[in-house]
Amino acid sequence: MITALAGGVGAARFLRGLVQVVDPSDVTVVVNTADDDWFHGLFVSPDLDSVTYTLAGAQNPETGWGLAGETFAAIEALSRYGEDTWFRLGDRDLATHLFRTRLLRDGATLSEATARITAAWGLAPRLLPMTDDRVATRIETPGGELAMQEWFVRERCEPEVVGVRFDGADASSPAPGVLDAIANADTLLVCPSNPVISIGPILAVPGIRDALVARRDRVVGVSPIIAGRPVKGPADRLMGPMGIDVSCVGVAREYRSFCSALVIDTGDAAHAGEIEALGVRAVVADTLMTDARVAAALARDTLAAVA
């Protein structure tokens, strides 16, 4: 049994590789939900959907999020009503948000809604939201606090980040199955996701970090930072302000309490010694997932790190 902690696009690509090299039904994915937000009365779970669509092979191959061949008629029509339309929900994607929101309003938990959605897509891996409670990443900037998607999408990560907090995390509980999936896994993976806003919120749910620490010898991470830069996304804009060096070494320092090994890119091999000095085994691999074959090889190397 394998349990992975996942954010959005990078994690989704990694997991697509993983399910090529292990039995997909042996995989449980604990997904960040602190990017979730309400748009036009619909509850949107960007990371759950990115992982779902990617594992189903239905994702937009260019963006990594959203559905392939998507249209945007509804969101464009919403602009007539003066609605903010910077969060570009596709027409087919809307079906997911409509279905999930209806289930939630009818009293289902996010876990239950996620199980229905992933079943509809025929996914063999089990996807669990990190929590069924509402946790929301808030980005503190000199001009005030922004919701995650406001900073990330609307403001295109431009406002300087002076702090990040996970609203609601203190009062949240892990979703059903999360702690068991961590306790009982043979191998635990921290996908190549943003350490601050993708993995950070999962660790902020009381109980999850401790559960990982208890399994440290079975936990391996994959650095999302290659040669001092994120492959995609705003990790560099967030790690510095949070006191994390924007490098695989910074990631190792952040994860060392619960990761016994970290997979770093071949381009960062020179840093292996610094990582080992932190008490974390450094495994060098090709981490730039340019295609599914590379992702599968990376998954194999990652699993081998704690085999």
Place this chain on the structure above:
Amino acid sequence: MITALAGGVGAARFLRGLVQVVDPSDVTVVVNTADDDWFHGLFVSPDLDSVTYTLAGAQNPETGWGLAGETFAAIEALSRYGEDTWFRLGDRDLATHLFRTRLLRDGATLSEATARITAAWGLAPRLLPMTDDRVATRIETPGGELAMQEWFVRERCEPEVVGVRFDGADASSPAPGVLDAIANADTLLVCPSNPVISIGPILAVPGIRDALVARRDRVVGVSPIIAGRPVKGPADRLMGPMGIDVSCVGVAREYRSFCSALVIDTGDAAHAGEIEALGVRAVVADTLMTDARVAAALARDTLAAVA
């Protein structure tokens, strides 16, 4: 000032003619809302939308409802989740339902939401829902009771109708402005709509029928029945079971308490005497609105009936 009672497609076509022959800003339309229902967590108001889209010139010219050039990507995607998709909401139409539902959930009344929607479409006439309360047409069939859209759309009007009731009507109140619009209008029009399920629910809102009766000499109806048949829609399937003769005479008998005149089709001119015998002035005109020019002429003839 002109106030019109309206259902869906027939009324919308008539009103499009009306606003060609009078100042559109002098027109108030009181719209049936008993066909409203929830689909996929969204509140859908079919008649309000048909009238809005038609007055905006944006309606689908073939169906009379929905938007021209519409796509159906979202509703088709909902079928993946096992959702009933017989009620075909278009992608651009969804924007209206998303916007309205958000406003309602935020505490707006249907009147307020309607004012926002019609303003967004630049409509000069004022559209008022008959009530801000929830009234729902229920169709009684030998197999049990159906919601209006279940009988009309899903079952294609096939189940025999043994009764019709307007759930919630007794406890409802006219929406703000409705009674004033009736009391203060120079002319009152009953659009060519289904007497049972379009005009019937409006009359079932306590206070509205009495207000019309008090203005009877200024109220003129347009028969939706031509030569014993509705132009479109299921009026014939509903009038009989409700004890209404499926003819312009049956309409006259139904409306005589509050209509002093009824416009009937040239093809029904032979019935004029029967209608006059009921104390209702019969006005013969071309009521088959094949194009906007015919609709405008019909509106002119209708206004003249009580001038």
